[in-house]
Amino acid sequence: MRAVVWNGPGTPMTVEEVPVPRPLAGEALVRVAATGVCHTDLHVIKGEVAFPAPGVLGHEISGHVETLGDGVTGLAVGDRVVGAFIMPCGTCRQCAAGRDDMCEPFFEQNRLRGNLFDGTSRLARADGSRLSMYSMGGFAEYAVVPVTGLTRLPEGLPLEESAVLGCAAFTAYGAVSRAGADLSGRSVAVVAVGGVGSSVLQFARHLGADPLIAVDVDDAKLEAARALGATVTVNSRSTDAREAVLEATGGAGVEVALEVLGRPETVELGLSLLREGGQLVLVGIAAGAATADLPITQVVRRGLTVTGSYGARTRQDLPEVVRLAAEGAFDVRRAVTRRFPLEEAPAAYDLLDAGAIQGRSIVTMG
Incomplete structure (x- = not known):
């Protein structure tokens, strides 16, 4: 063969x-x-x-x-x-x-x-x-x-x-499950909408997430994300992503952010998008021993949760x-x-x- x-x-x-x-x-x-x-x-x-x-x-x-x-x-x-x-x-x-x-x-x-x-x-x-x-x-x-x-x-x-x-779908399904079975009416952001990220969008849309926000640096990927159900798209290269997410959520931030690339900067961005009591689900595999900065006091005071999801x-x-x-x-x-x-x-x-x-x-x- x-x-x-x-x-x-x-x-x-x-x-x-x-x-x-x-x-x-x-x-x-x-x-x-x-x-x-x-x-x-x-x-x-x-x-x-x-x-x-x-x-x-x-x-x-x-x-x-x-x-x-x-x-x-x-x-x-x-x-x-x-x-x-x-x-x-x-x-x-x-x-x-x-x-x-x-x-x-x-x-x-x-x-x-x-x-x-x-x-x-x-x-x-x-x-x-x-x-x-x-x-x-x-x-x-x-x-x-x-x-x-x-x-x-x-x-x-x-x-x-x-x-x-x-x-792609299997990993996305696992990540959405980590965020809780009921996403109906909950605000969700997906950071990086490539193969797995765009799959997360499909499942989150099916479960009724609203608003459903796609964040990426590629306008073509964001256009495709909108076709898959994203109600808001944000180019984090040309726009302050946190400000755009705050605007889309009435100043609160999202209840769930899913990071699907595995880079320190996108992990840190995902955490910054959360509202009080929000959850960050990490899906992307990082290169080598890459680490991200975690604002400890902010995580503690705001009651944030960080969850890993592998498949x-x-x-x-x-x-x-x-x-x-x-x-x-x-x-x-x-x-x-x-x-x-x-x-x-x-x-x-x-x-x-x-x-x-x-x-x-x-x-x-x-």
């Missing part, structure tokens, strides 16, 4: 012919239709997030089940599926408590070592040398995925575009994300703004790094 191999920071990614992997017990081999292009992969590519090279990136996929490993129930060969980037083991202390998003073996084995739960990778080069897997290693024509990370895709949803349900609870939330998409609460067609063939995956990340992609782009295998 063809796979895009990342050889480490500062080196070009290459398209190679590698052996098709085989699923073991509790796993499925998925014939990949499409994989989303995400900023988290970009952090790995640039060496801003530690991960062992060489490897195959790509962590949100859609496709068809090709073969099943031993002991798999609930899925059949030929099923249309989407895969979430958090692939929970299902049995650790956190998974048993319903916190798939905190699965200990996933973070220890996959995120730190590029393995699946048995401590080995399913991927190798043609010469037999090992390739790390970032989640399922979706930038390839086939991917092995633990079935705990998969859910069926209804026929009414388009196969390729639905790849974004496994990270969602896969077994519970991924089926719900798919259900909401099928009902029209999340429009996968509108979320996907650009497509690239597999050979152009490296160019897609160059454009993402340059801020030249609105919404979410996907890499297709056809």
Whole structure:
């Protein structure tokens, strides 16, 4: 099969012919239709997030089940599926408590070592040398995925575009859930409206947030945000964002701000937009050990809350994300703004790094 191999920071990614992997017990081999292009992969590519090279990136996929490993129930060969980037083991202390998003073996084995739960990778080069897997290693024509990370895709949803349900929508749903299930009539600001941020807008709009404020530095992204439901847009490069948010909220500030980029300046901006008792949900992954300044007395006196949100609870939330998409609460067609063939995956990340992609782009295998 063809796979895009990342050889480490500062080196070009290459398209190679590698052996098709085989699923073991509790796993499925998925014939990949499409994989989303995400900023988290970009952090790995640039060496801003530690991960062992060489490897195959790509962590949100859609496709068809090709073969099943031993002991798999609930899925059949030929099923249309989407895969979430958090692939929970299902049995650790956190998974048993319903916190798939905190699965200990996933973070220890996959995120730190590029393995699946048995401590080995399913991927190798043609010469037999090992390739790390970032989640399922979706930038390839086939991917092995633990079935705990998969859910069926209804026929009414388009196969390729639905790849974004496994990270962009999944992460957005988790972030909105952290802010509370009832956003109806609550003031919400989304800081940075790229692939995940624009997905947050869709869910917040569906839940009735008002006003729903999009903050970014790119007018084209802000125009797209308005089409996705933002009632107010603010260019923080040309406008004092705090003043604009105060004006939109009658001088109070927002009840909930969601920061979706992971930069110190946008985290600090998000905190500054809150009203008394407000909540900041941090969603964006930062480069390296980046930190943001926290005005301690202001947080204490004003009763502010800062919450981290890494994805969602896969077994519970991924089926719900798919259900909401099928009902029209999340429009996968509108979320996907650009497509690239597999050979152009490296160019897609160059454009993402340059801020030249609105919404979410996907890499297709056809």
